[in-house]
Amino acid sequence: MADYLLVQALNGLVIGVIYAVIAAGLTVIFSILRIVNFAHGEVYMMGGYFAYFAIKLLGIPPMGAVLVAMALSLALSVVVERAFLTPLYSPTTERKGDYGILVTFGISIFLRNIALIIFGPYPLRPPSFITGALIAGGFVMTWDRVFDAAAGVLMLIALLWFMHRTSWGEALNAVSQSRESAAICGINDQRFYMLAFGLGGALAGGAGALVGPIYSLSPSMGLIPDTQAFAIVILGGMGSVAGSILAGLLIGVSESMFVALFPDPSRSLTYAQAFSLLVLMVVLLVRPTGFFGRTHTALE
Amino acid sequence: MSGSMTPLIEARNLTMRFGGILAVNALDFAVHPGELVGLIGPNGSGKTTTINMLSGHLTPVGGEIMVRGSAATGRKASDFATIGVGRTFQITQLFSRMTVLENMLVPGLARPRSHKAAVTETARRHLDFLGLAKLEHLQARNLSGGQQKLLELGRALMLEPSILFLDEPFAGVNPFLRDEIIELVQKLHADGRTFVIVDHDIEALQRLVRRMVVMARGRKIADGTVDEVRHDQEVLRAYAGF
Amino acid sequence: MRIPTLIASLVLLALALAFPHLVNAYWLSVSILAIFYAIITASWTLLVGYAGQFSFGHMAFVSLGAYTSGLLVTSFGVPIPLGMLAGIIVCAVVGSGVGYVGLRMRGPYLALFTVAFSEVLRIIFVSETEITGGSGGLEVPPLFHIRSDIPYYYLGLILLAASLGAMVALVSSRWGLFFRAIRENEQAAAAAGVRVIRFRVLAFAIASSFAGLAGGFYAHYVGILTPDIGSVDQMGLVVAMAVIGGAESLVASVIGALVLEVAIEALRSYGEWRLVIFGAALLLVIRFARNGLLPLAWDRLARANPRLRRVFAG
Numbered sequence: 001m002a003d004y005l006l007v008q009a010l011n012g013l014v015i016g017v018i019y020a021v022i023a024a025g026l027t028v029i030f031s032i033l034r035i036v037n038f039a040h041g042e043v044y045m046m047g048g049y050f051a052y053f054a055i056k057l058l059g060i061p062p063m064g065a066v067l068v069a070m071a072l073s074l075a076l077s078v079v080v081e082r083a084f085l086t087p088l089y090s091p092t093t094e095r096k097g098d099y100g101i102l103v104t105f106g107i108s109i110f111l112r113n114i115a116l117i118i119f120g121p122y123p124l125r126p127p128s129f130i131t132g133a134l135i136a137g138g139f140v141m142t143w144d145r146v147f148d149a150a151a152g153v154l155m156l157i158a159l160l161w162f163m164h165r166t167s168w169g170e171a172l173n174a175v176s177q178s179r180e181s182a183a184i185c186g187i188n189d190q191r192f193y194m195l196a197f198g199l200g201g202a203l204a205g206g207a208g209a210l211v212g213p214i215y216s217l218s219p220s221m222g223l224i225p226d227t228q229a230f231a232i233v234i235l236g237g238m239g240s241v242a243g244s245i246l247a248g249l250l251i252g253v254s255e256s257m258f259v260a261l262f263p264d265p266s267r268s269l270t271y272a273q274a275f276s277l278l279v280l281m282v283v284l285l286v287r288p289t290g291f292f293g294r295t296h297t298a299l300e
Numbered sequence: 301m302s303g304s305m306t307p308l309i310e311a312r313n314l315t316m317r318f319g320g321i322l323a324v325n326a327l328d329f330a331v332h333p334g335e336l337v338g339l340i341g342p343n344g345s346g347k348t349t350t351i352n353m354l355s356g357h358l359t360p361v362g363g364e365i366m367v368r369g370s371a372a373t374g375r376k377a378s379d380f381a382t383i384g385v386g387r388t389f390q391i392t393q394l395f396s397r398m399t400v401l402e403n404m405l406v407p408g409l410a411r412p413r414s415h416k417a418a419v420t421e422t423a424r425r426h427l428d429f430l431g432l433a434k435l436e437h438l439q440a441r442n443l444s445g446g447q448q449k450l451l452e453l454g455r456a457l458m459l460e461p462s463i464l465f466l467d468e469p470f471a472g473v474n475p476f477l478r479d480e481i482i483e484l485v486q487k488l489h490a491d492g493r494t495f496v497i498v499d500h501d502i503e504a505l506q507r508l509v510r511r512m513v514v515m516a517r518g519r520k521i522a523d524g525t526v527d528e529v530r531h532d533q534e535v536l537r538a539y540a541g542f
Numbered sequence: 543m544r545i546p547t548l549i550a551s552l553v554l555l556a557l558a559l560a561f562p563h564l565v566n567a568y569w570l571s572v573s574i575l576a577i578f579y580a581i582i583t584a585s586w587t588l589l590v591g592y593a594g595q596f597s598f599g600h601m602a603f604v605s606l607g608a609y610t611s612g613l614l615v616t617s618f619g620v621p622i623p624l625g626m627l628a629g630i631i632v633c634a635v636v637g638s639g640v641g642y643v644g645l646r647m648r649g650p651y652l653a654l655f656t657v658a659f660s661e662v663l664r665i666i667f668v669s670e671t672e673i674t675g676g677s678g679g680l681e682v683p684p685l686f687h688i689r690s691d692i693p694y695y696y697l698g699l700i701l702l703a704a705s706l707g708a709m710v711a712l713v714s715s716r717w718g719l720f721f722r723a724i725r726e727n728e729q730a731a732a733a734a735g736v737r738v739i740r741f742r743v744l745a746f747a748i749a750s751s752f753a754g755l756a757g758g759f760y761a762h763y764v765g766i767l768t769p770d771i772g773s774v775d776q777m778g779l780v781v782a783m784a785v786i787g788g789a790e791s792l793v794a795s796v797i798g799a800l801v802l803e804v805a806i807e808a809l810r811s812y813g814e815w816r817l818v819i820f821g822a823a824l825l826l827v828i829r830f831a832r833n834g835l836l837p838l839a840w841d842r843l844a845r846a847n848p849r850l851r852r853v854f855a856g
Binding site: 035036038083084087097098099100101102103105106107108109110112113114116117223224227230267270271273274277278280281284285 | 596598643646647649650651653654655657658659661662665666668669774775778781782785814815817818821822824825828829832
Binding site: 397398459 | 716719720722723726727729730731732733734735736737738739
């Protein structure tokens with residue numbers, strides 16, 4: 001039992017890294033555009049399919065396909081942002097909060113339905129990044145999971161480096177602190193909204209490409225990670241990238257433990273999905289500045 | 301104004317804290333029927349926090365609030381409104397996508413045992429008084445900034461308030477509108493209404509009020525006639541220090 | 543009511559009453575489902591468009607009403623009308639609960655909370671197979687034991703007319719004024735003496751009850767219930783109906799629901815593309831005609847012919 005729990009905990013840590021990547025993307029979007037992006041999970045889903053078809057149709061090796069998926073997700077996000085989110089920056093738009101909710105919800109519905117047609121309802125499984133498993137004593141973990149964790153950590157490090165060590169990242173940070181003062185300093189808002197939404201989308205798409213070989217792909221795969229990511233973002237203190245990463249790991253591990261310890265194994269998998277939803281509800285209720293919070297920012 | 305009357309509103313030892321900051325520190329403050337009080341102080345001195353507590357929009361961490369002699373501490377903002385505490389906001393808060401008349405009807409109809417015909421008539425009377433009568437079918441968001449300020453005042457009047465708190469009525473207001481607001485408040489005061497007016501515009505307040513209360517760093521540092529307050533050493537220090 | 547309005551209303555009424563005898567069984571069943579969606583869409587509009595409480599959990603209440611009635615009837619032999627009534631009551635109670643715990647949230651947070659609530663409920667219905675039959679579905683006895691759908695149509699029409707009438711009366715009453723005041727500005731509403739907590743909870747309770755009513759009717763019409771009825775995709779359909787019609791007007795959103803449901807069936811040959819088309823339509827309407835197509839059309843018409851303004855204003 002102890003071994004089993006350890007394996008579960010490590011699996012949870014791997015998934016936690018993936019959640020952290022998704023949530024970090026959501027955080028970047030939230031902190032710059034001030035919207036809760038209901039379509040984030042669908043970009044994650046599209047990322048998974050982008051990688052799949054990059055491998056199947058273009059013959060790109062699986063690891064390279066992750067980068068292709070990130071690039072395509074970035075492009076998709078920029079198109080979405082240009083087409084639908086620009087009213088958020090216009091002073092003449094009324095009730096921007098409502099607009100943000102409705103339009104991103106609409107985009108999520110649209111992407112899910114179009115994925116259903118193009119990719120079909122049946123689960124697709126891209127090939128492994130590395131076949132086989134890491135075996136050490138009684139401990140077994142597939143190399144895919146090991147790779148996912150490593151690649152996820154790499155993405156997070158790259159994000160933190162970008163946000164804190166490059167001029168673009170610093171400018172993004174400035175916009176997230178205050179739109180007005182950033183504009184006064186001559187930072188061109190519009191380009192940074194585009195950058196932030198694209199960056200967030202690239203992270204989601206990358207995460208989708210990573211989980212493909214573990215979970216397989218389906219048009220509705222984005223729904224649950226999306227809510228998980230929201231729970232993580234809020235738990236991590238709205239807008240703190242480092243907070244999201246830690247909260248992601250925490251939720252990954254606790255979710256695995258929940259599955260491992262759930263009394264009725266036949267239901268543990270369906271209720272595992274409910275776990276993150278319940279976490280989200282509780283987090284919303286006790287309402288956070290999170291544990292690494294910047295103070296919570298009102299969204300209206 | 302005799303001291304033996306029950307105050308309309310009274311704060312005892314009122315205290316508010318945000319995080320580690322003591323925004324209002326053990327404030328004692330009473331307003332009697334028929335008074336017209338100015339509440340001034342430098343930025344961050346706790347004036348708006350005080351109004352927010354006295355109208356139920358913030359729950360104090362310590363102290364008591366009495367409205368006409370009965371305890372009101374901890375009650376909701378809507379309760380304060382129904383027992384006759386009206387207010388306006390620093391940044392005008394209207395129901396922007398509702399008509400001018402509808403804005404006026406909300407407080408009227410929220411009063412228990414109100415009748416629509418009577419409330420509508422009162423609303424029209426107030427709109428007439430404020431010079432907004434012709435605009436009653438416009439949406440509030442289509443009014444000018446000044447008209448919006450007047451409408452907010454009108455909406456507070458619909459509560460038939462026994463006391464009215466005005467939070468910075470002169471901020472960002474042109475001189476003509478300022479004079480108009482002063483005149484309206486004077487008329488309403490002559491009709492027996494009680495006001496507490498928070499503002500930075502000391503010149504405007506001097507034309508209007510007899511009693512002035514000064515706050516600094518969450519404390520009341522002076523309370524008296526306009527002349528008394530103007531020559532108070534602590535007040536001069538507080539303003540010079542900021 | 544002026545004469546042209548009166549005549550138009552009478553013609554519409556006659557058409558609605560004669561409708562089952564003018565169409566075949568297939569279109570009759572489509573129109574019954576359209577009525578079902580119209581009740582849901584109107585009540586979502588009441589909650590979101592009027593009271594400003596952004597909920598994506600409305601279909602959860604439809605499924606709650608449906609399963610409550612279905613389970614009471616199948617497991618305890620409760621008469622169907624009582625089962626449906628129980629569904630409404632359960633939805634009112636749970637709806638007040640959701641409204642109450644959601645009090646501290648607004649905007650996107652409330653939307654997230656209600657999505658999560660909705661999915662949790664759906665997962666429970668999927669997982670508790672011994673009770674609900676899970677994804678395989680729950681068989682529910684029909685309301686009428688005859689082979690024609692005509693009685694369902696008339697019952698649905700009565701329920702829709704009664705619901706819509708009640709909601710229109712509600713939004714034109716002082717409660718409706720308070721709902722809109724809360725939507726516009728909660729702080730100002732409180733300062734105006736509106737009991738914000740009471741009316742926010744009430745808005746949830748009332749809208750959820752109508753959802754529960756629609757759910758009960760649906761359960762005993764289709765005869766088989768699956769947890770999918772409460773899915774986010776179903777919610778998306780209702781959002782599309784309300785927003786495309788006009789989510790700030792009860793009548794516009796009802797027309798949106800009726801037209802969209804019929805369009806979905808009429809475009810059957812397009813298969814799955816239909817949902818993409820509606821998704822795209824939803825996005826375009828949100829982007830370019832935020833108040834919906836009908837208010838836009840009314841506006842244009844009224845501008846072209848000022849005499850029409852009075853008709854539409856009513």
